Amino acid sequence: MNFPDLFDRFADRVLPANLTDAAILQLRHEAYAEDLPAGGRLHLDDDRSHFIFVGSGATKLAAFVSTEREQIVAFDFAGDIVHVPPRGRYNFALTALTPAEVLVMPADSFLRTTPESCALLKVATEETARALSASRENAITLGRRSARERLACFLLDVWARMADQRKTGEEAIVLPMSRGEIAESLGLTIETVSRQFSELRELGLIETCGRSLLRVVDPEGLSRCAGQVAAAA
Amino acid sequence: MNFPDLFDRFADRVLPANLTDAAILQLRHEAYAEDLPAGGRLHLDDDRSHFIFVGSGATKLAAFVSTEREQIVAFDFAGDIVHVPPRGRYNFALTALTPAEVLVMPADSFLRTTPESCALLKVATEETARALSASRENAITLGRRSARERLACFLLDVWARMADQRKTGEEAIVLPMSRGEIAESLGLTIETVSRQFSELRELGLIETCGRSLLRVVDPEGLSRCAGQVAAAA
DNA sequence: CGTCTAATTGATGGTTGTCAAGACGAGTGG
DNA sequence: CCACTCGTCTTGACAACCATCAATTAGACG
Numbered sequence: 110m111n112f113p114d115l116f117d118r119f120a121d122r123v124l125p126a127n128l129t130d131a132a133i134l135q136l137r138h139e140a141y142a143e144d145l146p147a148g149g150r151l152h153l154d155d156d157r158s159h160f161i162f163v164g165s166g167a168t169k170l171a172a173f174v175s176t177e178r179e180q181i182v183a184f185d186f187a188g189d190i191v192h193v194p195p196r197g198r199y200n201f202a203l204t205a206l207t208p209a210e211v212l213v214m215p216a217d218s219f220l221r222t223t224p225e226s227c228a229l230l231k232v233a234t235e236e237t238a239r240a241l242s243a244s245r246e247n248a249i250t251l252g253r254r255s256a257r258e259r260l261a262c263f264l265l266d267v268w269a270r271m272a273d274q275r276k277t278g279e280e281a282i283v284l285p286m287s288r289g290e291i292a293e294s295l296g297l298t299i300e301t302v303s304r305q306f307s308e309l310r311e312l313g314l315i316e317t318c319g320r321s322l323l324r325v326v327d328p329e330g331l332s333r334c335a336g337q338v339a340a341a342a
Numbered sequence: 343m344n345f346p347d348l349f350d351r352f353a354d355r356v357l358p359a360n361l362t363d364a365a366i367l368q369l370r371h372e373a374y375a376e377d378l379p380a381g382g383r384l385h386l387d388d389d390r391s392h393f394i395f396v397g398s399g400a401t402k403l404a405a406f407v408s409t410e411r412e413q414i415v416a417f418d419f420a421g422d423i424v425h426v427p428p429r430g431r432y433n434f435a436l437t438a439l440t441p442a443e444v445l446v447m448p449a450d451s452f453l454r455t456t457p458e459s460c461a462l463l464k465v466a467t468e469e470t471a472r473a474l475s476a477s478r479e480n481a482i483t484l485g486r487r488s489a490r491e492r493l494a495c496f497l498l499d500v501w502a503r504m505a506d507q508r509k510t511g512e513e514a515i516v517l518p519m520s521r522g523e524i525a526e527s528l529g530l531t532i533e534t535v536s537r538q539f540s541e542l543r544e545l546g547l548i549e550t551c552g553r554s555l556l557r558v559v560d561p562e563g564l565s566r567c568a569g570q571v572a573a574a575a
Numbered sequence: 576c577g578t579c580t581a582a583t584t585g586a587t588g589g590t591t592g593t594c595a596a597g598a599c600g601a602g603t604g605g
Numbered sequence: 606c607c608a609c610t611c612g613t614c615t616t617g618a619c620a621a622c623c624a625t626c627a628a629t630t631a632g633a634c635g
Binding site for chain 1: 391405407411425427430431432449452455456459460461463464466467470471473474475477479480481482485486527528529
């Protein structure tokens, strides 16, 4: 997918209709596309925040807590928008889990206070608010839930967000992230994640095949697993 | 403090100079002040998100995870702005820790796409981005740090943010929140928080007097405590 | 000064992290 | 097509950390 197609897809998906052509052209001028191979890291100007539109593939946004230790803050799939903050207390990096096409836009491009780009600003606010909600939910999960509940939550979330990938008769999805990456996003170790996978399988709530094929057999049961707060946690 | 003074303080603190009088008046028209007693809860229209300016006092923003179990998402003090999301997966409530004067503004008030209020939109985006960064840092702390590190982090944060309250020769601050509330924000139990307080005191890093008076004796040492990621956690 | 709630401290157990070994899967070369 | 190899995943044993339960102490307020 080339830049024009990628930008058009982005515009279709998030830009409102009432935007002037001038504003769109200005944004288009400052955006650029990038192809990332699996495992490839997006290099950005650390001093500015960016919005990244994921055209295809899957990505992770991770914070470097210490050397060789990172905390994954968000997973994003095709059609999602990621807010990448500037360098602060932690450094953040967007990494592709699978080959991915992304559209990079400095946040400044949305923040002009010219009358024409007001609608753009609104988009930026809404996307940031959405990211804030997701982050707060994540914080709640990390603070108050057991390992079992965290994984159940995670699987339900991914299962729902990748729904379009199983529309063609397929009942399974391909998890683009490794067990280690799941662990890093849930604040657990890889061993604990693996054990929870096994137990959910034994409970008959999910089925797995190979490393990455997942099928949620009993969404309601999984939801029950995820729902209740840890009695002991 | 009455509404006009509260609004003026808010305007001085966050509104940019290039805002038209019309935009300010419009915002002022939709804002209202509220006095909260200690422990008082702010009741909002759940279907809209709001920005709350804390004029005086201290507040907590909490999510209700289940009955009688809440996760505190943010503490905010005089001069801070809080983003309260609409009802979603979790319900959120802003509660006063001490008597507080707050200015309530529906987020919609900032989101008008009239040319005059463009600068307002920018303010909203920036405040939301700030909240997002804070929330992500919080998530990292909850996911990757031990009890000791969480409390050290927390105390350093509060110590820095309440710096203005100890400018008058005082070297101590009054913690407006209880141990239980600290526990709820750090994803720990009240007993663990209390034990960590005791240990930090024995290490000579902090001093406490009564329930809420705190003095950080050795900020660097505390920072060292907070800095390293949990070896075992 | 008395009462009540919050905070502290101790003892114990459960959940999860750590260390270690083995199994599985993917990719490569014969 | 099969064997080999390497990295990821799984499973087990053990230990550490934190939650739970319980009892005592300290503070706040009337």
